[in-house]
Amino acid sequence: MTDKQMINREEQKLEKVERALPLQRFTPDVDIYESEQELVVLADLPGVTEQDMHLEVERGILTLEAEQAAVEGVARKAYYRQFKLSERIDADAGTAELKDGVLQLRLPKTEAAKPKRIEVKTLH
């Protein structure tokens, strides 16, 4: 077999894999807001179940990743987005829930980052 034939064979193989598992990649739409206590991320992940979802914070980088389980005859969707979090966020204390295709991630701020009220004493 010549090199060219081998390359052709490789390509055919690749093509088959692509056709068998069509995968559409999306950047999920997000809402992010910050209150005095926490940072909240809402991400649209339609068609994703908890098992498909992969969420992690490593070295201050939040990764949202999800890939739909294969369903016969339907193009799968994959979602991916990354954010860098401030050091003033306590990611370990974060909570996440998935409802109606929307992920809600709550990331509390560290104590030092929360606003503090300072009492003013009046001296008489």
Added chain:
Amino acid sequence: MFGLQMIHEMDNMQREMEQLFRGLGFQAASCDMPQSGEIRVKDQGDAFQVEAVLPGLDAEKIDIKVLGRRLTLAGEFARPDIPEAANWHRRERSRGQFERNLQLAANIDAEKVEAEYQQGILRVVLPKAASALPKKIAVKTA
């Protein structure tokens, strides 16, 4: 200023380039088109299947109507409890109300329409009216 930001987006250019080469080459590696609101209609022969991508809807306010061959999907996106003093970093998700009208290719049997809302996807199965289905004609032989 930059150091004060609680969150900022990572640049995923490299990943996107890799995906571009890994894929067929002419497809966009990541699709930034609005996913919310995408509607697919499939003709399954005796019924239509309509799938609408609508993450975060208020399930109680979903309103589906069928008249003849027209399907109306309406609803409202759930409003999350957001404190008034919140500081916004990103605001990309759909909000507010929506209404979509679809004209299907055949009359619908409105009594048998079924709908479900799961994982942010609204699926409606609309069986065609008996008058829209093909009839088999028996041929008499002498």
